[in-house]
Amino acid sequence: MAELIDALQPYLIPTLRVVIAFLVLSLIAAAMIWIERKVLAHLQVRLGPMRVGPHGLLQPIADTLKLLLKEDIVPAEADRFIFLYAPVISVIAALTPFAFIPFAANDRAPDVNVALLFIVGVSSLGIFGTILGGWASNSHYPLMGALRSTAQLVSYEVALGFALVSALLLGGTLSMRGIVEKQAEFGVWFVFLQPVAFFILFVAALAETNRNPFDLPEAESELVAGFHTEYSGFRFALFFMAEYSAMVLVSAIATTLFLGGWLRPFANTEVVIQGFDVLSLLDWMPVAVFGVITLWLLKEIPGADSNTHRLALLVFAVVFGGVTAALLLPGVLPAVQGVFWFLFKVFIFLFCFIWFRGTFPRYRFDQLMRLGWHFMIPVAIVNVIFCGIGLLLWQQWDWNLAGALWVGNLATLLVALLLAGRTPAGQAA
Amino acid sequence: MMFYQVTFYVLAAIAVVSALLVITRRNPVHSAIFLIVTLLSVAGLYLQLQAEFLAAVQIILYIGGVMVLFLFVILLVNLEVTVRQEPFNRMWWIAGVAALVLLAELAITYYLGRQAFATPVVSAAALQPNTELIGRTLYQTYMLPFEMASLLLLVAMVGAVIMARRR
């Protein structure tokens, strides 16, 4: 028995980590149901879901129950096996790369040498879920939606790769942990050295996850619902979960590569006023966030609509209050810092995803492809070239790193403006 | 080292069975799916051979690029009639003979060269750091083939776009 436990020992912690990551992702996907509808609603000056729980807080539970209890429809002439397993492929491709992403400095994530390549590769396998789901539905609208979505995904993957290469040139390694440690070593996040690459990464991430303004393949007013038209019930929930997990994945990649991963803002600098480092107050950010949420929940209790709502608010307040109290215990706050800042930055990205959905009109498909091939890819290639030149100047001729890179950035912006100013003959871009 | 042997046999079995299914399915979409399974198991074998960069490149390029292209073309060439046609042509017995001759040839070559397998397999650290070594070799020793390969890709891209363009 002891030998069995010894033999299984190296696999226990990674398995536990995988299970925790999967649970956290499911919770985030469920929370995003509520967050997206509420934020979109407030952006459009309306209230959003208010009925199901206090301020619609129980909406994810209602939506999940609805999807689980719906009738399971398989189209008549559809290829049954592929139809059943296409959403599974999407979910697998969206969830597997989380095994390679470290959430904190002392996280037991495996430090793979080629982690970033594997993440990009495995997440690009989600395209097959789209293609096969659209084809297996044996219907025109899903097939057209699948073909369009695939063309879009493949085009913006190239731009995503080039934007990643710019960050990799600075990081010097394909290992995710190594890139964050490089940012700690430089003392500055890569977003301030390569903002153009960050912008291209973000736009390509929007296109990769089929989010507005690139959501033509799945928009409600377009091809019915694109490749997941014929999917209902739990299969649609799987596609939905795959989409939100992919959003969290690209947010995590952008956070790790450009925003410093688990590093606290201003981690290397000190602003000392009268012997006290003012910036160390940022260490109390987790307590502040959870405390504010708890106080808001408690404030809402007297004005709630019914006793059920009061009970729900009390339960939520107890949970968040418990987390705040646990954070105040000695020794917990330093251990939790890395994970908190990582998730905080990922949530900022998710908020930006929702913000863009409420702000921008949709691109037509030919405009989308033109933007990808005629603008994104050339600008990304030029950015890589100037990043390489900047690094060469820094290493060989001892230029200032930020100065050399920003000269390159300005040159790239010039090229981008020239490219954006060109309109194709006889048609508005 | 039992773990390595078990994973080798599992991956090799999946690869061979998937390859057999690739060439025997009527529906080209099913063939494509089984080819994806074969390529994934080959990527797993590369990982076992300490070729981590190549495993990642296989997944990104071969599966995420070439197979997407195949599936795209299969969907565009929207063939309902091939599923009802005869999958194998009349020359199947010639193919069997050719395959047997090929196998015999390979077996003889392996037998004659069996001293080559006597070289002891080196440790896992010999090819690390894999990406850096491949990068150095590719950009220093084999720079000319690298440039020719990029030219080849450019020519192939231009040719494919021109041939598939609508007149």
Add this chain to the structure above:
Amino acid sequence: MVPTSHYLFLSAALLTIGVIGVLTRRNLIVVLMSIELILNAVNINLIAFARQLASVEGHVFAIFVITVAAAEAAVGLGILIAFFRNRETVNTDEIDLLKW
């Protein structure tokens, strides 16, 4: 450690299956997929020997093989689409314009 000969036998098996696919199937797309099988068998061979001889040149050669395979797949599928537009078929028995 799994001996190199095991990898070579696997490579031979995949090669043979690919050759049978190229010679036997009527659907042109499946013929192109069998060619990809052959190229993968060659790659396994290269990487197995690269590990045994501790040489990274096997990996570099394998990268070139993947590159050429991608280029060939693109061109082959381009030809297929062009032919399909004219003849409405991808059956190799019906693609016989050059036969005497």
